[in-house]
Each structure stands twice: as C-alpha cells, then as structure tokens.
Amino acid sequence: MKFLKFGIFLALVAANITACSSDSDGPEETDDAFDRGAMLANWADNIIVPAYTSFNSKVVEMEAATSSFTATPTVENLQALRAVWKEAYVSFQNVSMFEIGKAEEVRFRNRLNVYPTNVSQIEDFIATGNYDFALPSTIDKQGFPALDYMLNGLAETDAEIVVFYTSNPNAESYKTYLTTLSQTIKGLSNEVLSSWTGGYRDAFVANTSSSASGAVDKLTNDYIFYFEKALRAGKVGIPAGIFSNGTLPQNVEAFYKKDISKELLLEAINASVNFFNGKNFNGNSNGASFKTYLDYLNTIKNGENLSALINNQFTVAKNKANELNANFVEQIETDNSKMLATYDELQRIVVLLKVDMIQALDVTIDYVDADGD
Amino acid sequence: MFTAIQKYFQKNTQAAPLAVFRVLFGFMMFLGIVRFWANGWIEKLYIQPKFFFSYYGFEWVKPIGNYTYIIFAICGIAALFVALGYKYRVAIIVFYLSFTYIELMDKTTYLNHYYFISCVAFLMIFLPANVYFSVDAYKNPRKAFQMVPKWTIDSIKLILGIVYFYAGLAKLNSDWLFNAMPLKIWLPSKYDLPFLGDLMQQPWVHYTFSWSGALYDLAIPFLLLYRRTRWFAFALVIIFHVMTRVLFPIGMFPYIMIVSTLIFFDTGFHRKVIRFISKLLRIDYSKMVALSQTKKYRFKRNIALPILAVFFVIQLLFPWRYLAYPNELFWTEEGYRFSWRVMLMEKAGYAQFKIKNTETGEQFLVDNTDFLTPFQEKQMSTQPDFILEYAHFLGEHFEAQGHENVAVYAESYVALNGRLSQPYVNPNVDLMKQRESFRRKNWILPFNDTIKGL
Numbered sequence: 001m002k003f004l005k006f007g008i009f010l011a012l013v014a015a016n017i018t019a020c021s022s023d024s025d026g027p028e029e030t031d032d033a034f035d036r037g038a039m040l041a042n043w044a045d046n047i048i049v050p051a052y053t054s055f056n057s058k059v060v061e062m063e064a065a066t067s068s069f070t071a072t073p074t075v076e077n078l079q080a081l082r083a084v085w086k087e088a089y090v091s092f093q094n095v096s097m098f099e100i101g102k103a104e105e106v107r108f109r110n111r112l113n114v115y116p117t118n119v120s121q122i123e124d125f126i127a128t129g130n131y132d133f134a135l136p137s138t139i140d141k142q143g144f145p146a147l148d149y150m151l152n153g154l155a156e157t158d159a160e161i162v163v164f165y166t167s168n169p170n171a172e173s174y175k176t177y178l179t180t181l182s183q184t185i186k187g188l189s190n191e192v193l194s195s196w197t198g199g200y201r202d203a204f205v206a207n208t209s210s211s212a213s214g215a216v217d218k219l220t221n222d223y224i225f226y227f228e229k230a231l232r233a234g235k236v237g238i239p240a241g242i243f244s245n246g247t248l249p250q251n252v253e254a255f256y257k258k259d260i261s262k263e264l265l266l267e268a269i270n271a272s273v274n275f276f277n278g279k280n281f282n283g284n285s286n287g288a289s290f291k292t293y294l295d296y297l298n299t300i301k302n303g304e305n306l307s308a309l310i311n312n313q314f315t316v317a318k319n320k321a322n323e324l325n326a327n328f329v330e331q332i333e334t335d336n337s338k339m340l341a342t343y344d345e346l347q348r349i350v351v352l353l354k355v356d357m358i359q360a361l362d363v364t365i366d367y368v369d370a371d372g373d
Numbered sequence: 374m375f376t377a378i379q380k381y382f383q384k385n386t387q388a389a390p391l392a393v394f395r396v397l398f399g400f401m402m403f404l405g406i407v408r409f410w411a412n413g414w415i416e417k418l419y420i421q422p423k424f425f426f427s428y429y430g431f432e433w434v435k436p437i438g439n440y441t442y443i444i445f446a447i448c449g450i451a452a453l454f455v456a457l458g459y460k461y462r463v464a465i466i467v468f469y470l471s472f473t474y475i476e477l478m479d480k481t482t483y484l485n486h487y488y489f490i491s492c493v494a495f496l497m498i499f500l501p502a503n504v505y506f507s508v509d510a511y512k513n514p515r516k517a518f519q520m521v522p523k524w525t526i527d528s529i530k531l532i533l534g535i536v537y538f539y540a541g542l543a544k545l546n547s548d549w550l551f552n553a554m555p556l557k558i559w560l561p562s563k564y565d566l567p568f569l570g571d572l573m574q575q576p577w578v579h580y581t582f583s584w585s586g587a588l589y590d591l592a593i594p595f596l597l598l599y600r601r602t603r604w605f606a607f608a609l610v611i612i613f614h615v616m617t618r619v620l621f622p623i624g625m626f627p628y629i630m631i632v633s634t635l636i637f638f639d640t641g642f643h644r645k646v647i648r649f650i651s652k653l654l655r656i657d658y659s660k661m662v663a664l665s666q667t668k669k670y671r672f673k674r675n676i677a678l679p680i681l682a683v684f685f686v687i688q689l690l691f692p693w694r695y696l697a698y699p700n701e702l703f704w705t706e707e708g709y710r711f712s713w714r715v716m717l718m719e720k721a722g723y724a725q726f727k728i729k730n731t732e733t734g735e736q737f738l739v740d741n742t743d744f745l746t747p748f749q750e751k752q753m754s755t756q757p758d759f760i761l762e763y764a765h766f767l768g769e770h771f772e773a774q775g776h777e778n779v780a781v782y783a784e785s786y787v788a789l790n791g792r793l794s795q796p797y798v799n800p801n802v803d804l805m806k807q808r809e810s811f812r813r814k815n816w817i818l819p820f821n822d823t824i825k826g827l
Contacts, residue, residue, distance in 0.1 A: 034564075034574075036564065037502050060559060161517035206563075208565055210564060211566045212561055238739070242737065242738050243739075243740060244737050245730075245735045245736075245737055246735070280585070297561060300561055300793050301558070303792070304793045309793075346763040350723070351723050351786045352794070354721075354723050354724055355721045355723045355786050355787065355788045356794050359719060359788045359791065360558065360719075360722050361562065362558050362559055362561070362562035363562075365747050
C-alpha cells in the first residue's frame, strides 16, 4: 500500500516536471479547434512577408531615384524622387506594426518614422558631416520624416529646393546626407526582410507557446501598442493637442509634404483592419486571424460578438478619418474638432483591443507571478 | 466547557511536526528569495519603476534604491536561519519584518500567497519551533524539548484551514459556478500544454475545474484533519497544486502549500522526515534526540496565547469586511484583498488620465508609459485605489512642473469575467478632490449586472 502511494507521488512529481519544462521546449502539436500555428503562418506568409517584400521594392526604387537625383539634380528628378518617396512612405504603413524579431532588434519604426524631425540638428549634421544613424540619439534626424524635410521642406518651390543640391556651397554635403538617408532605409528594410525569408519565419510560426515570449502574445502586444501609440496618438492625437496644452500642427506626419497626412493615416487604419481580419496582402482572401480566433473563443464563451464590434468600430473610425482634410495641418488650424472626433473613434478601438480582446485572448503582458486577481 | 478549553491548552504533543514545518518553511522561503533575485525581479519591480503604489496607511514603506537588495539579502539569510533553527526568535522576527516590508513596498505585486507567508511568519514568532532538531537546541540543551503544547501545532493547521476554506467560500458565486468564469477565459489559452491542451478547450472541463476547485477548497481542511482520509487528501493537495502550477504563473506557492500541509501528519511521519534529513546532512540523529529533554516546553510569559487569539479573530472576521460596502465586490474591489480570494476573477482595464486647468480650461492627456511599467499600468487600470493614488501622483507631478489649478480626471474602461468592457470611474469627478479612505468610493460607476453568491 505504501509503495503504491509513493508511486503515485513520484508519478505526479514526474508529470509536474515534464509539464513545467514545457515552458521552454517546443510545444507539441495540438489539434484543438483553433490552430495558432496556422494563424501565425497566415500572418507570416500572407501578410507580413508580402508587405515587407512590397515595401522593400519601393525602398529600392527610392534609393535608385535618389542616385539619379544626386547625379543630376533637376526639378524633374526631384519630383520623380518625391513620388517614390511618397509611395514608399505609404507602403511603410503596412509594415510599421510588425515590430518583432529583427525589426524589434533594429528598432525599425524608430529608425524610419520618428516625427517631427529635428531640422536644426539635420542642418548641423550636414554642415559638420559628423553623424552616425545607428545611434539612438539620431532617430529624429533620419527616416522618412528627414527625407520629407530634404525633399519638401528646404524651400518654397522645387526650383529653390534644387538649388540646395546644386549651387549651395554645401551642395555636396546635402547630397551625401540625402543619399545616406535613402541607403540607411534600404539597408534596414533589406535586413528585416532577409531575416524573415532567411529562417525567422519558421521560428516565428513554430513559437506557438502560450507565454509572454510566445509569438501570438508578443505580436498581439506589438499590434496593440502600435495602434495605440503610433497610430492613434502619433498620427492624430498628438498633433490635435490631446496630450498637450494647445495643438501641435508641426507634429503632423509628413509635415513638409503637407497633403498626404490623411492618406498615410487611412493606409495605416486599413493595414490594421486587414491584419485584424487576416486579409491576404496581395489578394482578397481572409485567413486565420484575431477575428477567427475571437470567433472561436466566443463559441466557448458565448458572449458578445467581439470581432463584429471591433470591425464596426474600425469602420466608424475610418469614416470619421475620411471626413478630414487631406492636409492635417490645415485641418487642425481650421477645425480641430474633426481631428478630435477622429481621435475619439480611434480611442474606442483601443479600448476594445486593449481591454476586451486582450481579456478574451488571455494574452500575457509580462513574466511575473500574478494570481489574476 | 471552560474546563474543556483549559484542558485543551494543557495538552502536549511531540515537537517533531513543528520542527519539520520550521525547516521546510525556512528553506522554501530561502529558495523563494533566491528565485526572485535570479529572475531579476528586484531590479524590475522595485528599482526600475519611477512610482510605487502604496497600501493605505503604509505610504512610508518604499523601495530604497539599490539598497533594496540588502533587504532581500537580510530576508533570505533570516529564512535560512529559521530553517536551521539558529537564533530562531530573532531570525523569525527579522524574516517577518523584512518580508512584510518587501510586500508593502508596492501593492502592484500583491499576491494572496505573499500575505499568507506574512501571516504564517507572524504566527511562528510565538511558536517554540526551535526546541527540537535545531541549532539552538543543539547548542543549548536547556532549550531543547521533545514535547510542546498541542495548540502550537494546531494553530498552523488553523491558519491553513482558514486559507483553504475561505478561498472555497469565495468561489461560491454565480460567475464561478454557473458560468465557469474566469476559467473559461484562462484555460483555453493553455492550448500548448502537452496532453492537456485540447482538453482545456472543452466547456465541460471548465465547469469540472470550477466545481471541483470550490469543493476541494472547502473540504480539504477537514479531509486532512481526519486520519482515515489524510493520505487521500494529501494526494488531492498534490494534484490540485501541481495543476495550478502548470496552469497559472503563481511561482513557488503550490510547493509551499504542498509542504505546509505535511503538518497534518502525525509524529511518526515527521520523525522519518527528520531521520531522512539527518542522513542527508550526516547529522547524528540519535545524539540530536538524546539532547532533547523529555520535559515539556512551557511558555514563560503568557502573552503568546492572547496575541494569537486576537490574530485569529481578525483572520476570521477581516475577509467579511466587504459586506459593509454596498456595491459588487468584484467590480469595486472594496474589501477584496487580504481575504483569500485567489485566482477568482479576470479583469482587464484601460485608464486614460486628463490634466485640466480649472481656471483656463486647458487640458491634456497623460501617457501612462511615462510613469508606469506595463505591469503597473495593467494593475492600476482595474483597481480604484490604484487609480486614485496614481491620479494624485499625476496631479502633484504636474503641479510641481508649474501647472496651476490642476484637476485630474480619468476615463477608464474595465471588462470583468468576459463581460464587454464598460466605463469604470466617473470621468467627471476631479480625482484630486477625492481622498483614499475606508469609506465607499462613490466615484466608481455602477456595474450594471449582478454576481450572486458570497
């Protein structure tokens, strides 16, 4: 009898040890109704990698256009470069939220899109030729916002801008700075894309563990963080003066180009909606996603139809954003209440994502002991 | 009746169970401190944050920068001394004070388990846990005894019984029993468990876990008390706590509970444990035992009993204080903590603070990440006392920065046990004008639902 008891005890201890060590081991395949591995595969293969591939091709074009312009700085070449810069900037809105893996390591979003850009220090860098874009202190002197200044903000007219790259005594330094900006973006983009295609994809898809370091939990946190901080606050809230006494029109995205701030916002909202619904980047089919995951969990829970509520609110926010002026600086200066109204609708999405979706998915925020009360 | 009680307090029993409890408790606490340190949590939870949430009345208890490591070191060494039974009385007092100080530094990290340890440590200050199988007894045979009053061992059983039974009572509510909430949220996310992952998706599993969890908590103290059911109960204890260890991030607690319930076993079992430890450490067991006088340990001054009587009365009554508040306990959390409500509900929240100049009407929102860690923000956004304390911190912070006529408003949403999120605190109330107290917080918005039960 005693041996039996002791045997049971040992078996339980052994079961415990195997269960605990599974925190680090590769989890075994489960065939329950919702397959997180399939969701990660859909994210990686149909959304993330295609989005980075598309972005990377735009960035390559942008770098080529930069070379042409610096070789022959004409108004036509400036306009050509500006056009691909804009396309690349719009395309960036589709990858900005995936701050995971290599992108997280190189702080991709911070390297590419910190605004307002620091004009006086950019001029300083150009004058001295002394800068290293790898330093964290230089994030507001590089990326798309710095290019915005270099292509749109140096002077009023295109002819006057071109002068900076031709007859200006510092013309060579301006050209070098412009080239370095373009090349840095291309280098970073290439680094992140080749990491995804070179093995990170498999590691990402295999990391189905349910913990703060699992790919689902991590990307969910990244996605919500992006939506709350970069999209809701960065593109709308901060310039509209939500976080300050008075409005901050100079903090609008693409401040010098002016008329694309709305386009960038709408692209970012669309990218967020599409990711939520698992929509193929290069097509119209939908795969496993937050939406299908929430729907699956709701078959267990029988609560409110959360995915529908979130999608509805996305639509409401998009409609509000559509009412805005193409140029947010003008919008803020003429009628800021519309910016505030857009912010409010985006804010409602944040609540749904950060409170309701996080609770439904039971996503871990951090590794600490907590008894959930 | 009175004589029966008097007789009970005259009863003596073998000291071995108490000694084993001391050794295992001290050792587990030592491991707990080492684990906490090794995980880098001292740095992450007590040094990096810019702001710490205080318990009402304990605002003076704060981390002390890098010296916080010293508190942990003292606590760990004291735990080791307790295990050895070396300078026991001083060691257990130091352990109790340092451990409690650590827990009071930031209520973000509040766990019932930590409170449990503080309670047991307090209790142990008054128990003669070092009269047997200890360095103290070895060095000074006059302090060595084989017998101790029976109530000293029973007091540990009582505190364990309270923890379990009250945790069981707390589960007797409609969300837990009839909706299997929050297990319906928690268990499906454990999809990656080997063997169990699929089962965790099944509603019948959620209900089975809910009901058996409640029954287990209510019944286990009694099953452990009776000799006939004791081994069965202990098997249940192991299964239950191993399950909680596998499913939830509650650290050392399952092991501490498993080890603590050994106190229910009789002396023979504990003698074997002591013999085993002696062999392991190559201590001459017979010599240790020979040292102990067959005399009974007697309390010199009679303060231990009255103090512990008051302690247990408080333990029995304190968890019921929530009845003095009119609103739903899970929603307002007035009287929620220190009541053995363990793993009982799932709350998620979001709180956005607005700083307003009441004269000019100028206003702006606060970015919480400027002041709080993600963990702190998560805890703050669902608990009203956190929201209030943080609002005051923000108000004072911006006043110090030169802002005038500062009013602080919170727009917040909370989702409870899978219900859709709803507004939590009244967004039109200036939180700077509200003070923390034991009175009800009438700036919390109504729950608009009922959870029936205790």
